[in-house]
Amino acid sequence: MTAATAPVLEARGVTMRFGGLTAVENVDLTVGPGEIVGLIGPNGAGKTTFFNCLSGLYRPSSGQVLVGGVPLPPRPHAAARAGLARTFQNIRLFPNMTVTENVMVGNHIRTRQGLFSAIGYGPRYRHTEKATRTLARELLDFAGIHQHAESPARSLPYGDQRRLEVARALASDPSVLLLDEPTAGMNPAETRQMRDLVLAIRDRGVSVLVIEHDMRFVFGLCDCVVVLINGRKLLQGNAEQVQADERVIEAYLGTPASADREGPAAPAGSAEAENTADADDADTAHPHGNPAPTAGEEG
Numbered sequence: 001m002t003a004a005t006a007p008v009l010e011a012r013g014v015t016m017r018f019g020g021l022t023a024v025e026n027v028d029l030t031v032g033p034g035e036i037v038g039l040i041g042p043n044g045a046g047k048t049t050f051f052n053c054l055s056g057l058y059r060p061s062s063g064q065v066l067v068g069g070v071p072l073p074p075r076p077h078a079a080a081r082a083g084l085a086r087t088f089q090n091i092r093l094f095p096n097m098t099v100t101e102n103v104m105v106g107n108h109i110r111t112r113q114g115l116f117s118a119i120g121y122g123p124r125y126r127h128t129e130k131a132t133r134t135l136a137r138e139l140l141d142f143a144g145i146h147q148h149a150e151s152p153a154r155s156l157p158y159g160d161q162r163r164l165e166v167a168r169a170l171a172s173d174p175s176v177l178l179l180d181e182p183t184a185g186m187n188p189a190e191t192r193q194m195r196d197l198v199l200a201i202r203d204r205g206v207s208v209l210v211i212e213h214d215m216r217f218v219f220g221l222c223d224c225v226v227v228l229i230n231g232r233k234l235l236q237g238n239a240e241q242v243q244a245d246e247r248v249i250e251a252y253l254g255t256p257a258s259a260d261r262e263g264p265a266a267p268a269g270s271a272e273a274e275n276t277a278d279a280d281d282a283d284t285a286h287p288h289g290n291p292a293p294t295a296g297e298e299g
């Protein structure tokens, strides 16, 4: 494999146990340069736990994560400095800081200045504050939320808060971006904007690994889709291969246990998907796997 085609991100046999529960078991996954890879699976399949292992929030029980071919120490800052950025299933912003400041904070990892030096609160700020502010404005423009630049983050509409999280993640200049349910709770117009944003991110040269329950979004966007069931990788393929695999439909719809709960949207092409096909109607029919956060859910 040449350097040009080496995976940007690679997980080898990643396993995560919580006491007696194995949330992620022996999962391999690669994201190549310029790729958008989807990660799907029913609620509780282990998707967020896997992200937490990739991004250094959790130390995997076993297995290895490599960014650009280099093994990662399991620490969030090590992952970020290696070129990996992420957003969270439950939005995490500094609500009382301005939108611009939130993005500026995302840049501190790469500039290695202190967290609050990035927004002008520290002694070293004069050297970098201007450049960081310019970068933040460029990213807000890129994410389509520049009109909110001086507003407190808490005042933004929900969909714009999600895009702000993406802009903040991009401020660390990643080679790969992990998005955990970026369209959760969005209306159809917001979902389309998020889709366009992910495509534009790829066009910037940033690879993307995205967890989503909205199957239309996933199958319309991703070059490759990985299916996680009960912590294990069931299969990996393109949209057609995954949609045609009966085990995937069975995993979502086929068992009495999963039929009892409000699960995610069915794979596109299934009867249920047709019934919820108008963009993001599935968002209202299904809660997108956003139960009340549990302690340590995302580290």
Ligand SMILES: Nc1ncnc2c1ncn2[C@@H]1O[C@H](COP(=O)(O)OP(=O)(O)OP(=O)(O)O)[C@@H](O)[C@H]1O
Residues within 6 Å of the ligand: 018, 021, 023, 041, 042, 043, 044, 045, 046, 047, 048, 049, 050, 089, 288, 289, 290, 291, 295, 296, 297
């Ligand atoms: N910190 C933790 N301690 C103990 N168990 C955990 C922890 N985090 C996750 N789990 C368990 O691991 C399993 C996988 O959870 P995870 O949140 O990764 O699923 P998910 O695929 O992201 O689900 P969803 O689609 O609902 O977001 C679940 O059984 C969950 O209860």
Ligand SMILES: [Mg+2]
Residues within 6 Å of the ligand: 047, 048, 049, 089, 289
């Ligand atoms: Mg999750």
